[in-house]
Amino acid sequence: MYYSVAFPVVLGFCHGMGSVRHTFTITYTEINGQTIARIPEVSAVATLDGLQIDYYDSVRKKLIPKQDWVAIESRNIWKDYTEIREQVRQINKINITVLMQQLNQSHGVHVYQRMYGCVWDYKTNDSDGFDQHGYDGEDFITLDLKKLRYNSPVPQGIPIVQKWNNDSQQLQLLKQYCEQDRIDWIKYFLELGKDALERKVSPLVSLVQKNSSSPVVCHATGFYPSEVNITWLRNGEEHYEDVELGELLPNEDRTFQKTSTLSIYPDEWKKHQYVCVVEHKTGTIQKNLTEDEIRSNKSKLIVLTCDWVVFTAALVTVILVDYLLYILHVSPDNWKINQYFCVEEHK
Template identity: 95%
Template sequence: MALYLVFNCVCLFACSERHTFTITYTEINGQTIARIPEVSAVATLDGLQIDYYDSVRKKLIPKQDWVAIESRNIWKDYTEIREQVRQINKINITVLMQQLNQSHGVHVYQRMYGCVWDYKTNDSDGFDQHGYDGEDFITLDLKKLRYNSPVPQGIPIVQKWNNDSQQLQLLKQYCEQDRIDWIKYFLELGKDALERKGMSPLVSLVQKNSSSPVVCHATGFYPSEVNITWLRNGEEHYEDVELGELLPNEDRTFQKTSTLSIYPDEWKKHQYVCVVEHKTGTIQKNLTEDEIRSNKSKLIIKCYNAILFSLLILPVNFLYFIFIENVTIPALSTWWLFCE
């Protein structure tokens, strides 16, 4: 079955405009905990697990029914790709340990890459992050088509990759076309199971105790686009505000938080309002004692395996230990090694 299909201009995912496809490889060198694979590969679409591969089973496992019905030949091909990437990653981490003068111990190399695509505008953006031992190591600036490293040890590798113009052009094509085709492919494949109407967020103000920051928590909404802001006496307020990550729920809805760190005396003297803007409408919560739910309240926060799935969509430096059953698609992981 051909990978690149011709799609009509339809409202995929029931008019959700932006879609994110993410792939994560995790390679562990050294003695691991029992039953934890040396290599695992994960793919998600809008936070939903697609498939899984690891070096123990050496088998590509679909994690959605609508994925499982796909041609077995494709799964066979991509199982082979996972195995190729596993072998290359094993070389990568070995070379990296040598460059860092590390001869023993447990070390983790990860690559998380993917694409964000807006079906209405056809705009796209990509990301490619490499991590080592829980820290960011190399990242891609897709607009400039250049790799960067926040650590001195990564500079020689970045220079080598950036000097390979042919591979950079292949990367550009992969980010702007191939990954988008994969998003369209999976959206079309699972549209019957994934289509849904817009769902309004449930908004709550949460506080651990009287001196803790106040969290504005929005959950249960779909699609994922949401804007959370704080107002102070009717004007937008950005000081002492920390916006949380967008997280998926197990029912394929989403949740997000915005934390306001001020003393109770401050918000009692002024009017603070949390404003949640979503496709389904705007919800406002006035910051008052009656509105706040403490840790003794019966607040139900929908989470999708809170730690594992949260880690899955955070930056590489938070992806230290991801061992969940997912998989990847053909990656450029099969091209550059860390050294000649």
């Protein structure tokens, strides 16, 4: 199930890196059944600290680098790395077939997702690994690396967990994979992409409202790295009621965006002082909730409605970058001058 590839040894790479902890993640999504046109049955994305490194799917059957520094410097290992993705794809295809049989599912569209990788602290050299599986939007199997045991929150996963936990040789290979092989990959990619990974871009923060009675969305976009904290203050104190924090999403320019929605009536926020606070490595930005600060359909802001397809599991939200992200056909010169938002509407 797990494989290693030889690569150059990298030394002295971590000085000056912007983060102490680094996370390398590979996410697979497998769809069994009739899929939407042009959406592959299997896709995979690798990220380092939230930055996409590559993309693979069952249609192209080749690993596509998503960073220039990966494409140029990793040619010697790219072929081997592609073969690994193909091997894991075949394993996942078997997994979903067996799972459907155990659940007595002979037809329909089913989604199997897997996210695995490791977290490494370069100052302490501590590491941890994870291997999380989801099926049809539910948590299915997770790995406890410290105990070196798989667990399942659902009865259907117990037979699989028992089989995997009885394979001591495979568990030891898994431990080596998480504590050594993946750490070496993190070190290697950190050295290759240190210029891109060390960059810092401040978020652009706006308060957005569909109409005068709609919830107010605090929208932060265009920031890098991906770590951001969005909170609301009410009269100077942290406010958590009626607040829904959105998921972190990637932008096409390799930055990120995130939202926090405050669902209260206008009379409430007009009587009290509400502030959206966005904390990022580049600094802290505050937006006072006032009518002058809010952008809505009545303002000069151009609001575009978009459709995207996102397959989610409780542990994993997989965004198929090449196929499932919305595409906004606007020239860079245009969106740098104006401010665009994609508004998703739902009952």
